[in-house]
Amino acid sequence: MATRADEMTPPPDAQAGRAVLAATGLRKRYGRGDGAVDALRGVDLEIRGGEIVAVMGPSGCGKTTLLHVLGGIEPADAGEISIDGTVVSRDERRLAGLHRRTVTFVFQGFGLIPSLSARENVEFPLVAAGVPAGERHRSSLAALADVGLVEWQHHLPEEMSGGQRQRVAIARALVPNPRLILADEPTGNLDVATGEEVLDLLITSARRRRCALVMVTHDPDAGARADRILSLRDGVLVNHTEDLT
Amino acid sequence: MRAQTTSMPRAVPAASLMPFVIVDDVFKVYREGDVETVALRGASMTVQRGEFVVIVGRSGSGKSTLLNIIGGLADTTAGRVTVAGFDLARSDEELRAMVRSKHIGMVFQADNLVPFLTAEENVALPMQLAGRADAGRRARHLLDELGVGARHGHRPEQLSGGEKQRVAIATAIANEPELLLGDELTGELDTMNTDAVLDALAALNARGMTLVIVTHNMRVARRATRILHIKDGLIEESEAAHGDKS
Numbered sequence: 001m002a003t004r005a006d007e008m009t010p011p012p013d014a015q016a017g018r019a020v021l022a023a024t025g026l027r028k029r030y031g032r033g034d035g036a037v038d039a040l041r042g043v044d045l046e047i048r049g050g051e052i053v054a055v056m057g058p059s060g061c062g063k064t065t066l067l068h069v070l071g072g073i074e075p076a077d078a079g080e081i082s083i084d085g086t087v088v089s090r091d092e093r094r095l096a097g098l099h100r101r102t103v104t105f106v107f108q109g110f111g112l113i114p115s116l117s118a119r120e121n122v123e124f125p126l127v128a129a130g131v132p133a134g135e136r137h138r139s140s141l142a143a144l145a146d147v148g149l150v151e152w153q154h155h156l157p158e159e160m161s162g163g164q165r166q167r168v169a170i171a172r173a174l175v176p177n178p179r180l181i182l183a184d185e186p187t188g189n190l191d192v193a194t195g196e197e198v199l200d201l202l203i204t205s206a207r208r209r210r211c212a213l214v215m216v217t218h219d220p221d222a223g224a225r226a227d228r229i230l231s232l233r234d235g236v237l238v239n240h241t242e243d244l245t
Numbered sequence: 246m247r248a249q250t251t252s253m254p255r256a257v258p259a260a261s262l263m264p265f266v267i268v269d270d271v272f273k274v275y276r277e278g279d280v281e282t283v284a285l286r287g288a289s290m291t292v293q294r295g296e297f298v299v300i301v302g303r304s305g306s307g308k309s310t311l312l313n314i315i316g317g318l319a320d321t322t323a324g325r326v327t328v329a330g331f332d333l334a335r336s337d338e339e340l341r342a343m344v345r346s347k348h349i350g351m352v353f354q355a356d357n358l359v360p361f362l363t364a365e366e367n368v369a370l371p372m373q374l375a376g377r378a379d380a381g382r383r384a385r386h387l388l389d390e391l392g393v394g395a396r397h398g399h400r401p402e403q404l405s406g407g408e409k410q411r412v413a414i415a416t417a418i419a420n421e422p423e424l425l426l427g428d429e430l431t432g433e434l435d436t437m438n439t440d441a442v443l444d445a446l447a448a449l450n451a452r453g454m455t456l457v458i459v460t461h462n463m464r465v466a467r468r469a470t471r472i473l474h475i476k477d478g479l480i481e482e483s484e485a486a487h488g489d490k491s
Contacts, residue, residue, distance in 0.1 A: 073361050073400060111360045113370065115351050115417050117342055120374050124359075127373045128366075154342040158318050158353065 019085070020102070020179045020212050021047040021070060026079035028065050028235075039065040040076070041235035047180060050210040052203060054223040057232035063216040064184055066232065070214070071103055071182045084179070104173040106202065108185040110165040112157040112172075119144060119153040122171045129176060143171040147201060163194035170202055180212045187219055196221070263330065264291035265424060265455055266315055271324030273310050273478075284310040286478040287324075292457055294423070297450040299466040299486075300459045302475035308459040309428055311475065315457060316351055316426050317341040329423065346375075350417030350425045354432040357413035358401040364388060364412045365397040371419045380419075387415040391445045407438025411445050418449065425449065427458040431465055443468045 028040040039062040047053055055063050068074040070081065072088075081089040083102050104125065105111070112121045123140035131139070144150045147167040157165050166186060173181050186202055187195030199222055206213040215222055223229050231239040273285040284307045292298050302308040313319040314326055317333050326333045329348040333341060345351075358367045365384045372380035388394045391411040393404075401409055410430055417425060427446075431439040439462070447468055450456050458465060466472050467486065474482040 071361065073402070105361050107360055109356050109360075111356070111358075113359060113367070113416065114353050114357055115345070116371060116374070117346075120371075124370050124374060127370070133376065154338045156318055156345070156351075158313070158351075 018049050019046045020049045020083065022082045022085075023070060024080050026066070026069055026076045026081070028062075028069055028074070028077050038235050040069065040079075043079070043232075043235070043237055045230060045237060047212050047214055049179065049212055050207075051212050051227045052206060052225065053212070053214045054226035054229045055214060055216045055232060056218070056223055056229055059218075061232045062235040063232050065235075067182050067184050067214065067216050071105060073105075102179045104176060104178040104181050106166070106169050106173050106181060106183040106186045108188040110157065110162075110169045110189070112165055112168060114157050117154050117156060118149060118160070118168045121157065121168055122175055125172060125176045139175055140171075143175040144168070146174065146205065147171045161194075162190050163198055166190065166198045167201065170198070170205060174205055174209065174211075177209065178211055180214065181206060183213065183215045183217075185216055185218065187217070187222065195219070199225070263327070265294045265329060266290070266292035266457065267325070267327040268311065268315065269325040269327075271311075271314060271326060272322045273307070273314065273319065274322045284478055285314075285321075285324075288475070288478060288480050290473055290480050290483075292424075292455060294455055295450070295453050297446070297456045297468070297470045298458070298473060299469035299471075300457065300473045300475055300480075301461065301463070301466050302459070303461060306475045307478040308475050310478075312426055312428050312457065312459045316349055317345050346420065348423050350414075350420075350422040352410065352413045352417050352425070352427045352430045354429040357416065358409060360401050363398050363400055364393065364404065364408075364415075367401070367412060368415045368419055371416060375420050377420075384415070384419065387419065388412065390448070391415050392441065405438060406434045407441045410434065410438070410442050414442070414445055414449075418454070422454075424455045424457065427456070427460075429460055429462075430458065431460070431462060436464070439464060 024044045026040050026043040030037045030039055043066060055066060057063055065074065069076045076089060079089065080087055119140050122143050123136050126136040126139060141150060141153065144153055147170055149164060149167055152160060152164065157168065183202060187199050190198060203213065203225055217223060230237055268288055268290045271285050271288045275282045275284060288307065288311055300308045300311065310319060314321055315328060321334050328344060331344045333344065365388065368384035368387055369380040372383060385394065385397055388397050391414060393408050393411045396404055396408055404412065431442050434442065443465060446456055460466060469486045472484050472486050473480050
């Protein structure tokens with residue numbers, strides 16, 4: 001568990017135990033009446049700065065819903081979310097604004113725009129942040145270099161392999177220097193060998209930048225490399241495995 | 246096999262008088278180890294400005310390969326491809342990127358949108374990257390035109406398949422390309438959503454946009470002004486169509 005040399009030392013934020021994200025009493029229901037499904041039934045959790053957390057559990061247990069709610073993609077029906085100590089869940093605009101600066105995403109299906117080049121796909125979070133064009137260009141190239149794809153900057157996603165597309169998505173997640181990356185089955189669309197490479201890149205990049213990472217995953221290898229595993233069953237966290245390091 | 250590279254645009258003289266797309270005797274061979282697969286074996290076609298061309302063929306006929314070559318996403322093994330007067334087969338990646346960004350929009354079967362952005366934000370994105378000051382206003386306008394204006398604040402997973410594809414079309418045409426390419430862009434839609442997308446395409450074509458769509462769905466083909474049939478890597482037949490309403 002987290003045995004690689006570059007993963008051994010918890011970053012300063014984690015040692016200090018400061019929470020980058022905290023959630024209490026999260027509830028989410030889909031549908032109505034007899035067909036209603038309670039995807040989240042009162043979830044409390046805290047993600048400390050710089051830590052790597054795996055969210056695991058069977059299909060349909062609410063993992064992806066939890067990630068979407070934490071990331072502001074879907075609103076919770078009840079509960080509270082704080083980012084860096086500021087409650088954001090009562091105001092959707094505030095939630096979106098804070099998330100854009102602090103929280104980024106990596107999806108199983110990559111989530112790249114097919115008509116934009118690799119560099120443009122990486123660059124766009126900086127547009128929303130108001131970064132000037134020249135600096136955006138430099139930062140997006142640097143992020144592509146970090147994931148080994150600078151020579152692919154002009155290529156469209158359609159020209160790239162699945163592993164390369166996920167690397168572009170990782171570069172996009174890293175480029176605003178987030179405090180937290182939320183990753184939903186980041187290796188789910190990749191073969192085993194490519195998945196290992198992408199997982200390694202994601203974890204080492206987060207460690208190097210002292211950025212917290214929450215991964216929803218079925219992959220036991222991904223769980224083994226986390227600092228902590230949160231087990232979700234039927235919309236409830238049933239077990240917090242603390243400090244695997 | 247990539248042809249020689251050049252950093253200078255190769256605009257052909259009097260390009261505006263030429264067909265907007267010229268595919269001339271194009272071969273495409275995929276090689277993996279000792280195995281060769283011939284996807285295109287001398288395909289030729291032209292598309293005039295303002296046409297709505299549908300390329301119909303079975304799985305494996307070479308239609309997606311042909312579309313990817315027109316879109317500058319794949320190299321030819323042999324032959325010539327000209328789009329908007331630029332010789333794509335003899336262009337480097339930088340020039341191809343320029344031709345794509347200025348002249349071509351593309352929509353695929355799925356996964357065309359960024360999941361954590363709203364419909365409006367997705368459409369505005371290419372314009373913001375191009376430095377357009379009116380990105381937000383134009384994004385709303387495009388969504389209205391495509392019949393999904395009321396969904397501007399929704400994220401992709403809150404949209405139906407047909408709504409997602411219309412948002413994807415708005416994103417693809419945001420920077421006003423002259424040519425829109427679609428690869429089975431109704432492939433995951435039911436009949437009602439397919440018709441909504443086809444109505445949107447027909448409206449774009451009526452305003453002068455050139456469309457090239459590949460599909461195996463004759464419901465899509467019936468809306469075209471010309472249908473090309475592709476089989477075993479060759480364009481076999483071209484027939485005029487009437488842009489029928491479904």
